[in-house]
Every structure is written in structure tokens, then in C-alpha cells.
Amino acid sequence: MNPVNLIKIALRALQRNKLRAFLTMLGIIIGVAAVITMMSIGEGSKQSIQSSLSSMGSNMITIMPSSNTPGVRMAGSSMQTLTLNDITAIRKDAEHISAISPQVSSSGQAIKGALNWSTSIQGVSPEFLDIRKLSVKDGIAFSDDDVRSSAKVCLLGQTVVKNLFSSGESPIGQIIRFNKIPFQVIGILTEKGQSNFGQDQDDIILAPYTTVMKRVLATTYLQSIYASAVSEAASDAATEEVNSILRVTHRLRAEEEDDFSVRTQAELIKTLGSTSSMLTALLTAVASISLVIGGIGIMNIMYVSVTERTREIGLRMSIGARGIDILLQFLIEAILISVTGGLIGVFLGISASLVISSALNWPTIISESSIIISFVVCAFTGIFFGYYPAQKASRLDPIDALRYE
Amino acid sequence: MSTKILDIQNLRREFVVGSEIVRALKGVSFDVNAGEFVTIMGSSGSGKTTMLNILGCLDKPTDGTYHLDGVDIKELSRNELARFRNTKIGFVFQSYNLLPRTSALENVELPLLYNPAISSKERRDRAIHALESVKLADRLDHTPNQLSGGQQQRVAIARALVNEPVMILADEATGNLDTRTSYEIMALMQELNQQQNKTIVFVTHEPDIAAFSSRTIMLRDGKLQKDSKNENQKSAKEALELLPVTDDY
Numbered sequence: 001m002n003p004v005n006l007i008k009i010a011l012r013a014l015q016r017n018k019l020r021a022f023l024t025m026l027g028i029i030i031g032v033a034a035v036i037t038m039m040s041i042g043e044g045s046k047q048s049i050q051s052s053l054s055s056m057g058s059n060m061i062t063i064m065p066s067s068n069t070p071g072v073r074m075a076g077s078s079m080q081t082l083t084l085n086d087i088t089a090i091r092k093d094a095e096h097i098s099a100i101s102p103q104v105s106s107s108g109q110a111i112k113g114a115l116n117w118s119t120s121i122q123g124v125s126p127e128f129l130d131i132r133k134l135s136v137k138d139g140i141a142f143s144d145d146d147v148r149s150s151a152k153v154c155l156l157g158q159t160v161v162k163n164l165f166s167s168g169e170s171p172i173g174q175i176i177r178f179n180k181i182p183f184q185v186i187g188i189l190t191e192k193g194q195s196n197f198g199q200d201q202d203d204i205i206l207a208p209y210t211t212v213m214k215r216v217l218a219t220t221y222l223q224s225i226y227a228s229a230v231s232e233a234a235s236d237a238a239t240e241e242v243n244s245i246l247r248v249t250h251r252l253r254a255e256e257e258d259d260f261s262v263r264t265q266a267e268l269i270k271t272l273g274s275t276s277s278m279l280t281a282l283l284t285a286v287a288s289i290s291l292v293i294g295g296i297g298i299m300n301i302m303y304v305s306v307t308e309r310t311r312e313i314g315l316r317m318s319i320g321a322r323g324i325d326i327l328l329q330f331l332i333e334a335i336l337i338s339v340t341g342g343l344i345g346v347f348l349g350i351s352a353s354l355v356i357s358s359a360l361n362w363p364t365i366i367s368e369s370s371i372i373i374s375f376v377v378c379a380f381t382g383i384f385f386g387y388y389p390a391q392k393a394s395r396l397d398p399i400d401a402l403r404y405e
Numbered sequence: 406m407s408t409k410i411l412d413i414q415n416l417r418r419e420f421v422v423g424s425e426i427v428r429a430l431k432g433v434s435f436d437v438n439a440g441e442f443v444t445i446m447g448s449s450g451s452g453k454t455t456m457l458n459i460l461g462c463l464d465k466p467t468d469g470t471y472h473l474d475g476v477d478i479k480e481l482s483r484n485e486l487a488r489f490r491n492t493k494i495g496f497v498f499q500s501y502n503l504l505p506r507t508s509a510l511e512n513v514e515l516p517l518l519y520n521p522a523i524s525s526k527e528r529r530d531r532a533i534h535a536l537e538s539v540k541l542a543d544r545l546d547h548t549p550n551q552l553s554g555g556q557q558q559r560v561a562i563a564r565a566l567v568n569e570p571v572m573i574l575a576d577e578a579t580g581n582l583d584t585r586t587s588y589e590i591m592a593l594m595q596e597l598n599q600q601q602n603k604t605i606v607f608v609t610h611e612p613d614i615a616a617f618s619s620r621t622i623m624l625r626d627g628k629l630q631k632d633s634k635n636e637n638q639k640s641a642k643e644a645l646e647l648l649p650v651t652d653d654y
Contacts, residue, residue: 012507321519322519
């Protein structure tokens with residue numbers, strides 16, 4: 001049998017029932033479009049989480065206080081287990097740590113002249129800039145000398161600058177007040193934008209930790225410690241090291257729980273990565289269900305169509321169609337429906353992703369694999385769900401089929 | 406005119422229905438030469454339909470031999486039978502069996518689509534030629550629902566002609582038509598038989614239709630009852646002229 005003729009036969013059969021062919025196709029169209037759109041949304045959010053995490057410093061390690069005592073456990077930031085001694089010990093003994101900074105923060109009102117802004121001040125060491133991948137755009141960063149002398153100097157994030165200074169005015173050298181304490185602005189940080197969690201990373205005032213601890217908070221405890229591992233790969237080793245050093249300085253016995261917790265970004269990246277992978281898988285699974293339902297739709301219609309076209313099948317057999325010709329005709333019809341539906345679905349899915357990313361501002365990434373996979377799946381669906389009805393048609397007895405009412 | 410197209414010897418066909426054996430054909434023998442116009446007659450239950458199915462290579466005999474154009478049908482597989490039907494037999498059915506929503510031309514092309522040896526150009530030419538020979542050259546693009554019953558049957562005859570079969574096998578081809586249209590179809594059949602020398606086997610139960618053929622075979626209870634040459638074959642054209650002209654047609 002000439003394959004061109006078979007395709008012609010199948011095409012003519014489909015043309016006779018355009019509306020039904022289209023309605024059958026609709027299931028596949030929606031299925032494929034859904035798979036591609038969902039996968040592009042999932043993939044897009046995964047990539048955007050990962051890229052913003054690595055811009056935060058993927059080798060960053062954070063040490064937070066935590067509770068190891070029974071009874072009411074307070075929030076980490078209100079616990080007082082981390083001290084400057086810990087910093088000294090880690091700086092002295094840890095080999096995998098390249099930079100370390102204490103961190104204390106206080107929220108309050110920053111005032112400059114008639115303008116004011118509710119923000120928070122972070123007390124850190126100069127290394128903090130390195131660890132958090134921050135840089136100074138104008139002016140200079142504070143130095144270790146400023147830390148030693150508890151100098152009342154600060155660096156401002158862009159949001160703070162915008163709120164405290166009228167445009168055109170240079171903040172460098174000016175004095176602002178934070179909770180009534182005057183600070184001289186010595187530098188402005190480069191804009192960093194929003195974090196993953198919707199936090200404005202530019203709404204920040206950095207000052208020497210000594211200044212914040214003594215003059216603003218009057219405390220000797222740290223809220224957290226930020227450190228950098230020598231590399232992202234060394235994150236795990238650095239975590240181990242910090243863990244054992246802190247257990248020694250905190251004089252914890254073997255059976256006691258840690259009164260601090262050490263987190264790496266690698267862990268966070270992994271967690272968020274796997275969360276969004278799971279999300280992608282979930283979305284894809286839901287979308288795949290619609291693809292399968294589309295396939296069942298094909299089977300349903302082909303099955304009905306075989307019954308309805310029994311006489312036609314009988315006629316074709318009587319004028320010389322072999323069983324295999326009938327089988328291939330129905331199979332080709334099913335494949336044509338699913339492949340055409342698949343193509344329209346791919347087109348629709350890509351357009352939907354583009355519309356979503358431009359209208360809702362969601363990051364979407366259309367991967368070739370998602371297109372190829374969904375297309376192959378839908379072609380396969382056509383063959384799989386088309387085969388049974390096609391086989392049924394090919395096994396009809398021409399005598400019975402011709403007399404079928 | 407002595408080439409044997411059909412050669413049937415002691416043909417038997419038995420069906421097993423439940424625990425009973427139904428003998429539809431109980432040993433029938435006859436042969437048909439090229440260019441004959443044979444009607445097979447018989448009341449229901451006479452084995453007429455079974456005979457037709459076997460003649461059309463849709464069914465095989467239980468016993469006995471059937472040679473069509475010199476080939477023993479019993480030796481052919483299901484696929485070979487399909488191929489054989491495609492090239493040797495042109496079917497005309499009582500209910501036309503045209504594909505709906507498909508033009509006359511495409512309907513006539515259909516058998517050729519199952520013949521890989523024929524190019525699409527040749528297919529079209531032959532289909533147009535076949536439609537011309539049934540006088541429907543001006544209806545190529547009409548779909549069956551735009552055609553009258555007689556026109557539809559003529560499309561079906563064109564479809565039977567297009568593969569240049571050795572035999573046209575008609576199954577009650579006038580059964581759904583009124584007398585006038587029946588006679589028109591019979592006139593066409595006679596024309597094909599006499600002018601183009603087509604062999605026609607026409608199954609019917611109407612004696613006045615049988616009168617247009619050159620030979621009548623009567624079946625009764627699975628046996629050949631009568632096989633007679635029709636000495637005074639009627640002309641369907643003349644019969645048509647004798648019909649009263651009615652206003653409602």
C-alpha cells in the first residue's frame with residue numbers, strides 16, 4: 001500500500017468531519033499547551049530563585065542563636081547565645097572560613113532634616129560587604145578602625161537615600177539621626193533590588209557593629225553571625241568546623257543540643273531548588289492528566305467513529321482495502337488529530353507562557369525539552385489510544401460490515 | 406466470447422449456527438463467459454446472498470471450487486482476496502454505499518487509492534472517464550446528498566467500473582429505486598454490457614429486472630433450480646419509452 005495514498009485517505013476522512021476532528025483535537029491542544037505553560041512557569045521560578053540566591057553569595061554561612069533548653073523557646077533573635085568571643089574563636093581556628101562578620105540590628109526611625117524613614121540599622125564588620133556581595137557605589141566603606149573606635153559612621157542603601165534626601169543632594173558627609181543618635185554618612189551602597197522573598201535589600205543602613213551594640217542597642221550579644229566559606233564547595237566543611245568550634249566556646253557537653261544553628265546557602269539553594277522542582281513536577285503532573293484525558297477523548301471518538309463508519313469500512317474492504325489498510329487509515333487519522341493538536345498546543349503553550357511573563361511578570365522559561373517531551377507524548381498518545389479502535393475496525397468482517405445498520 | 410470468467414463447480418457453503426449446521430449452498434455448478442449479462446434470482450433463503458458473497462470474494466466456499474478469471478479463490482489469503490477484489494470485481498450495492506460529504510469524483514477514485522500502481526494523475530483521469538461513461542461528467546463535485554437516488558447509483562456504477570474489473574457484481578442494485586429510475590439503471594447496465602462488453606452478474610428478486618439480462622440463474626433452497634438463456638432479452642431503453650410520463654416525476 002502506498003503510504004501517500006493512505007495519508008490521503010485519512011485526510012479525506014477527517015475533512016468529512018472537520019468540526020468533530022477539531023473538537024477531538026481540543027483535548028490534546030489544551031493538554032499540550034498546559035504542559036508547556038506549566039513547565040515554563042515552574043522552570044522560570046526555579047531559575048529565578050537560584051540566580052537571586054547566588055547573587056546573595058552562595059558560599060555564605062549564617063549562624064543563628066537557637067534554644068537548647070526545655071520550656072518556652074524564644075525566637076532566635078531574642079536569644080543571647082552568640083557573642084564576640086565566638087567570632088574571635090572562629091576567626092582564629094576555622095580554616096575554611098574566609099570572612100566573618102557579627103550582625104546586630106535595630107529598627108527605628110532615621111531622620112534627616114524634615115524627612116524621616118522607618119528602617120533598620122545593621123551593625124556589622126567591614127567584611128560583611130564581601131560576604132553579602134554588597135558594594136559601595138559612592139564614598140567609602142567604614143574600616144576596622146571605625147569598628148575599634150565605635151565611630152558614628154554609616155553606609156546607606158538606595159531606598160534610605162531616596163527617602164531621606166531630596167534628589168540631586170549628595171548624602172556623603174551629611175549627618176543623619178537614627179533613634180536620635182547622629183551618624184555621618186560616608187558611603188552609599190550599590191542598588192541590589194528585591195530579594196526572592198519580596199524583601200527590599202536596599203532598605204538598609206550599615207554601621208560598625210560596635211557602634212550599634214554600644215550606642216543603639218546597649219547589648220553584648222549578637223543576633224547572628226555571617227561568614228563566607230572559602231568556596232561554595234567548602235561550605236559543608238566550614239559548617240562542620242564552625243559547629244565544633246562553637247560547641248567548644250559555648251562549653252556544651254556531648255549530650256547537649258546545639259544552642260545555635262548553622263545554615264549554608266547551598267542548603268537553602270538545594271531546598272528551594274527541590275521545592276520548585278517539586279512544584280514543576282506537580283504542575284506538570286496535573287497538566288499531563290489533561291493530556292491523558294485528551295488521549296482518551298481521541299480513543300472515545302475513534303471508537304464511536306469505527307462503529308458509525310462500519311458500512312464505510314465494509315465498503316472499503318469490498319473494493320479492495322486490506323485489514324492493514326483499514327488499521328493504518330484509522331491510526332493515521334488518530335495520529336493526524338493528535339499531532340495537529342500537538343502543534344497547535346505547542347504554539348498555544350508558548351504564547352500563553354509569553355503572555356503570562358509579560359502580563360503577570362512571572363518569570364517563564366520555555367525549555368526545548370518541554371516542547372519535545374509534550375509533543376512526543378501526544379504523538380504517542382495518538383498511536384496508543386488510536387490503535388485499539390483501529391484494530392477493531394481492521395478486524396471487521398466485510399460481509400457483516402456491509403450489512404450493518 | 407468463450408473465455409470463462411466464472412467457473413463454479415459443486416459449490417457448497419455451510420454455516421455453524423449454535424449446534425446446528427445450516428447448509429446455504431448445497432452443490433451449485435455453473436460458469437459465466439466474458440460479456441454475459443447474468444441475473445441470479447431466488448427468494449429469500451435460497452442461498453442468493455451466500456452466493457453473492459462468494460462470487461464477490463468476500464467469503465470462501467466450504468467445499469467445491471470457484472475460479473474467477475482463472476484463479477482458484479480457495480487458495481487466496483485474506484489480503485490476497487482484498488487485492489483480488491480491488492482489481493477483478495466492481496461492486497454495486499442496493500444502498501449505493503457512497504461516502505457521505507465526499508464528491509462524486511473522490512468516491513469514484515476510492516478503489517484506485519487502494520491500488521498502489523496507479524498515479525494520482527491517472528487516478529483522476531480514470532475517475533472522470535468512468536463518470537463520463539455513466540453520464541455524470543457534469544456532477545463531478547456533487548456530494549451524494551446533492552444527487553438523486555438514480556444519480557447516486559450511477560456514481561456507484563462508475564466506482565465499480567473505474568478499476569476495469571473483469572466482472573461487475575450488482576446486489577439488488579435497483580432495489581431502492583422507482584420503476585423509471587430502475588429502468589434507467591438497467592439501460593445503463595445493458596449499454597455497458599453490449600457496447601463495452603462488460604461481464605455483469607446481477608442479483609435480484611424482481612422478474613421484470615431479470616428480463617433485461619441475457620441469462621437467468623434461479624436458486625432455490627441452496628440448489629440450482631433453473632439456468633436458462635433469455636431468448637427474448639428486453640431492451641431497457643425501449644421499456645423506458647413505454648412507461649407513462651407522469652407529472653410527479
